[in-house]
Structures are given as structure tokens and as C-alpha cells.
Amino acid sequence: MVAVKDTVDQVAGLEKYEHGFVTEIEQEFAPRGLSRETVAFISQKKDEPAWMLEWRLEAFERWSAMGSPDWARVSFPPIDYQDATYYAAPKAKDGPASLDEVDPEILKTYEKLGIPLREQEVLAGVTGAPRYAVDAVFDSVSVVTTFKKELAEAGVIFCSMSEAVREHPDLVRKYLGTVVPVSDNFFACLNSAVFSDGSFVYVPPGVRCPMELSTYFRINAAGSGQFERTLIIADRGSYVSYLEGCTAPMRDENQLHAAVVELVALEDAEIKYSTVQNWYPGDPETGKGGIYNFVTKRADCRGDRSRVSWTQVETGSAITWKYPSCVLRGRDSVGEFYSIAITNGRQQADTGTKMIHLGEGTRSRVISKGISAGRSSNTYRGLVSAHPKAKGARNFTQCDSLLIGKTCAAHTVPYIEARNGACTFEHEATTTRLSEDQLFYARQRGLPEEEAVQLLVNGFVRDVLQELPMEFAVEAQKLVAISLEGSVG
Amino acid sequence: MLNLRDLHARVGDREILRGLSLEVPAGEVHAIMGPNGAGKSTLSYVLTGRPGYDVTAGSAELDGVDLLGLEADERAARGLFLSFQYPLEIPGVPALTFIRSALNAQRKARGEPEVSAPEFLKRARSFAAELKMDFDMLKRPLNVGFSGGEKKRMEILQMALLSPRFMILDETDSGLDIDALRIVSEGVNALRAPERSMLVITHYQRLLDYIRPDRVHVLAAGRIVASGGPELALELERDGYDKYARAA
Numbered sequence: 139m140v141a142v143k144d145t146v147d148q149v150a151g152l153e154k155y156e157h158g159f160v161t162e163i164e165q166e167f168a169p170r171g172l173s174r175e176t177v178a179f180i181s182q183k184k185d186e187p188a189w190m191l192e193w194r195l196e197a198f199e200r201w202s203a204m205g206s207p208d209w210a211r212v213s214f215p216p217i218d219y220q221d222a223t224y225y226a227a228p229k230a231k232d233g234p235a236s237l238d239e240v241d242p243e244i245l246k247t248y249e250k251l252g253i254p255l256r257e258q259e260v261l262a263g264v265t266g267a268p269r270y271a272v273d274a275v276f277d278s279v280s281v282v283t284t285f286k287k288e289l290a291e292a293g294v295i296f297c298s299m300s301e302a303v304r305e306h307p308d309l310v311r312k313y314l315g316t317v318v319p320v321s322d323n324f325f326a327c328l329n330s331a332v333f334s335d336g337s338f339v340y341v342p343p344g345v346r347c348p349m350e351l352s353t354y355f356r357i358n359a360a361g362s363g364q365f366e367r368t369l370i371i372a373d374r375g376s377y378v379s380y381l382e383g384c385t386a387p388m389r390d391e392n393q394l395h396a397a398v399v400e401l402v403a404l405e406d407a408e409i410k411y412s413t414v415q416n417w418y419p420g421d422p423e424t425g426k427g428g429i430y431n432f433v434t435k436r437a438d439c440r441g442d443r444s445r446v447s448w449t450q451v452e453t454g455s456a457i458t459w460k461y462p463s464c465v466l467r468g469r470d471s472v473g474e475f476y477s478i479a480i481t482n483g484r485q486q487a488d489t490g491t492k493m494i495h496l497g498e499g500t501r502s503r504v505i506s507k508g509i510s511a512g513r514s515s516n517t518y519r520g521l522v523s524a525h526p527k528a529k530g531a532r533n534f535t536q537c538d539s540l541l542i543g544k545t546c547a548a549h550t551v552p553y554i555e556a557r558n559g560a561c562t563f564e565h566e567a568t569t570t571r572l573s574e575d576q577l578f579y580a581r582q583r584g585l586p587e588e589e590a591v592q593l594l595v596n597g598f599v600r601d602v603l604q605e606l607p608m609e610f611a612v613e614a615q616k617l618v619a620i621s622l623e624g625s626v627g
Numbered sequence: 628m629l630n631l632r633d634l635h636a637r638v639g640d641r642e643i644l645r646g647l648s649l650e651v652p653a654g655e656v657h658a659i660m661g662p663n664g665a666g667k668s669t670l671s672y673v674l675t676g677r678p679g680y681d682v683t684a685g686s687a688e689l690d691g692v693d694l695l696g697l698e699a700d701e702r703a704a705r706g707l708f709l710s711f712q713y714p715l716e717i718p719g720v721p722a723l724t725f726i727r728s729a730l731n732a733q734r735k736a737r738g739e740p741e742v743s744a745p746e747f748l749k750r751a752r753s754f755a756a757e758l759k760m761d762f763d764m765l766k767r768p769l770n771v772g773f774s775g776g777e778k779k780r781m782e783i784l785q786m787a788l789l790s791p792r793f794m795i796l797d798e799t800d801s802g803l804d805i806d807a808l809r810i811v812s813e814g815v816n817a818l819r820a821p822e823r824s825m826l827v828i829t830h831y832q833r834l835l836d837y838i839r840p841d842r843v844h845v846l847a848a849g850r851i852v853a854s855g856g857p858e859l860a861l862e863l864e865r866d867g868y869d870k871y872a873r874a875a
Binding site: 576578598 | 675676677678698699700702703704708709711714715716717718719720724725726728729730732733736768785789
């Protein structure tokens with residue numbers, strides 16, 4: 139209730155895209171273009187061992203032979219992969235060891251974005267301030283990771299991917315690329331060749347991670363893309379909740395964000411992964427600029443009774459192409475996908491999930507809420523499959539689409555494959571237009587138009603917002619309101 | 628209080644109100660009766676500012692303020708409330724959230740401070756008890772899965788909590804059994820006050836046994852064709868609307 143109210147208050151007077159500023163700092167870039175040399179440059183910058191470079195180069199060779207996928211319901215001009223920069227990093231001396239060594243301009247950036255990087259401030263705690271660890275990724279590098287010491291005491295490893303490659307090579311080698319194989323798809327393969335920073339998390343057996351972990355991705359440099367790589371491993375009987383947030387400056391050019399996220403849940407482990415994606419969506423009138431968000435996210439529920447839930451609030455990006463999925467390998471493992479995807483202006487989204495039931499007694503649940511406004515297009519694409527061994531597999535899918543106005547589009551493309559007779563799949567889908575009658579009813583009670591729309595939309599997405607960690611649910615609700623501003627009337 | 632002069636209104640190409648004039652002084656309850664299609668619901672929507680109901684001539688004032696120049700929510704903030712004939716369902720928004728948001732939006736528009744959550748809940752509990760509603764119902768999404776009778780009670784509960792100055796009750800009796808009708812009417816009567824007025828739109832005399840009107844008007848073919856005391860309602864119940872339908 140408070141959140142709704144808060145939303146309503148906050149929205150007045152906010153810019154349409156409030157994170158669109160640029161940070162002026164000295165940066166270092168890879169030479170423009172993509173070649174074996176570029177890959178080697180990145181690997182060398184990150185001071186990587188030889189096996190990592192070989193892995194990257196193999197990915198690059200494979201990628202060179204692949205074509206961009208064309209099956210999604212999105213359209214964009216061909217991307218010139220030679221006309222981009224694959225590495226951009228703030229100029230620093232050997233990577234900052236502590237927060238005091240981080241460029242103040244970068245600290246200011248995160249402050250402006252409302253991301254708490256100073257542990258002592260978080261700890262001193264303004265009452266009710268969220269207490270969570272942050273890995274801050276600025277273009278291609280992680281600039282700081284907070285609460286590492288406290289987490290280490292619990293045995294939890296939380297660091298940037300580059301650091302993990304150097305400090306925890308055994309873990310990285312054991313798991314990297316085992317959920318999303320190098321050549322899984324065009325964008326994942328590209329990522330495997332040129333990936334820069336993302337987060338690495340390892341939670342040892344039986345440990346419940348003592349705080350929320352989060353990564354905040356910021357694209358700042360022009361003419362560059364971001365290719366983060368995140369790997370989370372929850373060992374037997376452990377639990378971790380992780381959240382990522384993303385923003386970028388407003389630019390007229392399209393910038394590519396091709397990330398790969400791999401989750402591994404061993405026996406009885408649970409991972410909750412939440413995303414609040416607010417990349418710059420491009421100009422709402424002309425469609426100029428904005429991020430191409432082409433992302434591969436997959437979880438492997440490797441152990442029996444393991445559990446992974448994906449929750450995503452997708453409001454930004456010019457184009458979104460992502461399908462956070464679960465491979466339900468372990469017996470009685472559980473996969474969940476909760477999604478709110480909002481498109482406005484000229485945005486295009488083709489998003490959904492894949493629930494792949496391999497093990498006996500596996501269960502999955504999909505709740506997707508798509509909201510289209512302006513002249514946007516919003517597609518839910520989802521696969522639910524059960525293999526012959528997945529006896530007793532169950533899935534429940536609910537896909538609801540809400541249309542605001544008369545110039546937007548919503549599509550639902552479900553794929554269902556049951557390869558044994560002992561599974562139960564349910565699929566429900568609705569498409570509704572934001573009703574003029576409901577709107578009038580709310581206005582007759584005294585709610586101004588924008589507030590009325592927000593209230594109705596918040597009601598529509600409530601099931602999913604409830605799945606987010608508390609403090610982020612409030613954030614997400616504000617974001618929903620802001621991204622729909624001006625969509626009525 | 629409410630002053631309508633020679634009101635003409637159309638929906639699409641059809642003129643529904645054709646020179647309707649009506650005056651409801653403060654503290655009075657007026658009933659509007661009339662055959663189907665006479666324009667009763669149109670009148671309620673024109674007064675509350677529903678999009679698509681266009682006023683082509685005439686005026687409508689509440690306490691001397693021109694209503695027609697205001698948005699629906701601005702009219703609500705000035706104290707105009709419509710109890711809908713068919714209340715809408717609002718999925719995912721708990722009734723308490725909806726009403727409190729509306730109340731605070733109205734108060735904000737009037738430059739008044741917000742009502743605190745505990746104070747609001749106290750009032751909501753008390754009105755719910757009067758209307759014999761289970762308080763838990765108020766925590767559920769507004770009207771979703773409610774019966775016709777429950778929705779009507781929810782309308783009256785909203786009315787009580789929003790505390791409007793001018794209330795329009797559109798066919799509030801439809802869909803109510805005799806017990807529910809009594810409870811709802813008691814709820815409405817409890818809101819009668821010297822500074823408040825009501826317009827009760829109904830087909831049947833039945834409701835007026837419970838909510839006693841000061842005046843009764845017959846609406847036929849888009850205008851008021853007869854006015855009188857409560858006895859007029861009894862006469863209509865006995866003789867029907869034929870006479871007026873023809874006169875119009």
C-alpha cells in the first residue's frame with residue numbers, strides 16, 4: 139500500500155529516463171573491431187591464464203562461422219560487429235584494492251544511481267536502508283565489490299569474473315560454459331570470445347548466504363558494448379539470492395549488451411535470481427538509440443531437489459531478446475520464472491523462458507505479465523518440454539498481456555513438448571486492453587489519470603512484484619510507473 | 628447545491644438528454660424514476676464526466692461551480708460520488724489500497740493532509756461492521772469474484788469512506804435481496820446530513836420505502852416530465868410509466 143503511494147508521489151516531476159547521464163572520466167579502449175587480436179587484448183588486459191585465452195579464441199573461431207538468429211519477432215538493421223569497441227575501462231592503476239582508490243567520478247555515478255558502495259554507510263545504516271553486497275561493473279570492468287570480507291567469513295565467494303579467473307581457476311574451469319555451451323547461440327558465442335566483467339558467486343555446501351548479493355551494470359562509454367559474464371554456483375544445500383540492475387546513458391547510437399549468465403544449483407540448493415533491467419530504451423518518438431539487450435541466461439538444476447527462480451522486471455532497452463531458462467536435471471528439482479516486461483515508445487521485446495524437464499518429478503511455474511504501450515511490440519516466447527525420463531513432470535504457465543492504447547502489439551508464442559505420457563502441463567493466457575471502464579471508475583473515485591493507470595497496472599503485475607526482494611519490489615514498482623508515463627491520453 | 632439547466636447530451640450520434648433541468652437543494656434526497664432508455668444512467672455519467680458522454684447545451688453546477696469544465700477526478704475531489712449500477716472489478720488491487728489511494732488523491736487535490744493508515748483502517752473497520760461486511764473482504768482485490776450484492780455494499784462502503792457531498796445512486800437496489808437492501812439502505816441513510824444531497828436513480832418504488840426521498844422526478848425521453856412528493860413514486864408503481872412515455 140505504501141509502495142503504491144510512494145510510486146504515485148515519486149513519479150511526478152521525474153524525467154522519462156533519469157539514468158541517461160554520462161560520466162566524464164578517462165577511459166581505455168580496445169582497438170575498434172573484432173579479431174583474434176581483440177580477443178587476445180582483452181585477455182591480456184585481464185591478466186588471464188593461457189587456458190582462458192584458448193577458450194576465448196576457440197569461441198571466436200566458432201562465432202566467426204555463425205549467423206545472427208532471425209526467428210525472434212524483432213527487427214533491426216544488421217549490426218556491423220567490426221564497428222564497435224569490445225573493451226572499455228576506466229583508467230586505473232592495477233585495479234583498485236579498496237573503495238578509496240576508486241575514481242571519485244565513478245563513485246559519484248553510483249551515488250547518483252542510488253547504489254550503496256560504501257559499506258560503512260550501509261552498515262551505519264540510515265534506518266531501514268537495505269543491506270546488501272554490491273559488485274559494481276562499469277563498462278567492461280568491475281570497479282568495486284563490497285562486503286567481500288564479511289561474505290568470506292561465511293565461506294561465500296563474491297567477486298568479479300576477472301578476479302575469479304585468477305583467484306579461483308579450479309571452480310571457474312569446472313563450471314564455466316557447462317550451462318551455456320560456448321556455441322549455444324550466436325550472442326552467447328560472441329560473449330564467450332570477448333566477455334568482460336560480471337560477477338562470480340560460489341556458496342559452499344550448507345551455507346545460507348548471509349545477505350542479498352547484487353551486481354550493478356553500467357554502460358558509460360560510447361561506441362562500446364557490454365559483454366558481461368556471470369556464474370553462480372550454489373553447492374549442496376546452500377541458498378543465495380542475487381539481484382542485478384542495469385542502466386546506460388542516452389545516446390543516439392544503438393549499443394550492444396550481450397551477456398551470459400550461468401547458474402548451477404547442486405543437491406538441495408536454491409538460487410533466487412532477480413533482474414531489474416532499465417537500459418536506455420531509445421527515443422520514444424523516433425526510436426533512435428537504445429540498448430540491444432541480447433542475453434542468454436540459463437540455470438542448471440543439476441542436483442536432486444534443487445530449486446532456481448528467475449524474476450525479471452524488464453522495462454528498458456530498445457530491443458530485448460532473452461529467455462532465462464531452467465534445465466531441470468535433478469530429480470524433483472523446481473524451476474520458476476516470474477516476469478514483467480514493459481514496452482513503450484518504439485521498444486521491441488521478445489522474451490520468455492524455457493523449462494526443460496529432464497528429471498523425474500520435476501516441477502516448473504511460469505508467470506509472465508507483458509505490458510505494451512505506445513507503438514511498441516511485446517512477445518512472450520516460452521518452451522516447456524518433458525523428456526521421456528521426466529515422468530511426473532508438472533508445469534503451470536500463465537501469460538497475461540495488457541495493452542495500453544491502440545498502436546501497440548502483444549504476442550504469445552508457447553511451445554509445449556511432452557515426450558512422455560505421465561506429465562501435466564497447464565497453460566493459461568489472456569490479452570486485455572486497459573479498460574476505459576476501469577479507468578473511469580478509478581477516476582470517478584478521485585484518482586487523476588496517470589495515478590489511475592499506475593494503480594491498475596500495479597494490480598496487473600502484483601503477482602510478480604511479490605516475488606522480488608522487498609526493497610527491490612518498491613524500486614521496480616516505481617520503474618513500472620515511470621516507464622509507462624505519458625502512455626495514456 | 629446541484630443545479631442543472633436545460634441540459635442536452637449525446638452519446639455518439641444519439642441525443643439522450645434533451646433539455647433536462649433539475650435543482651437539488653442541500654440536505655435533500657431526490658429520486659429519479661423513469662422507463663428503460665429514458666436517460667437515467669446517462670444523466671449519472673454526464674454529471675460525473677464519463678468520456679464519450681458529450682454535453683451539447685445547458686449547464687450543470689455544483690455549489691455554483693461549473694462541473695462540465697472539470698475532469699472526472701476533479702469532480703470527485705469536489706465531492707461528487709457515483710454508486711455504479713455495475714461496479715467494476717479491479718484485479719490485483721486490494722479494496723483498501725484502492726479506496727485509500729482515491730481518498731488521498733482527493734484530499735491532495737483539495738489541499739488537505741493525507742489520512743494516516745491507522746486512522747483510515749479504523750474508519751474502514753467501523754463502516755464495514757455497519758454494512759455487515761467481513762473485513763477480510765477489504766483486503767482482497769476490489770470486487771473481483773464478489774457477488775452482485777457484495778459489490779453494492781462495497782460501493783456504499785467507498786461512499787462512506789470518501790465522504791462525498793453529492794451522491795448519485797444508480798440502481799443501487801438491483802441485484803439485492805430484501806435483507807441486503809435493508810442493510811445497504813441503512814448505510815445510505817446514515818450518510819444523510821444537512822450539508823449533503825443525494826440523487827437516487829431507480830426503476831422501482833421498493834428502494835424508496837427504505838430511502839425516503841424529499842422529491843420524486845419522472846425522467847422520460849431525456850427530460851424531467853413530472854415532479855412531486857414521495858406519493859408520486861407510489862402512483863408510478865401503480866400506473867406505470869405509460870402516461871409519461873406518451874407525454875414525452
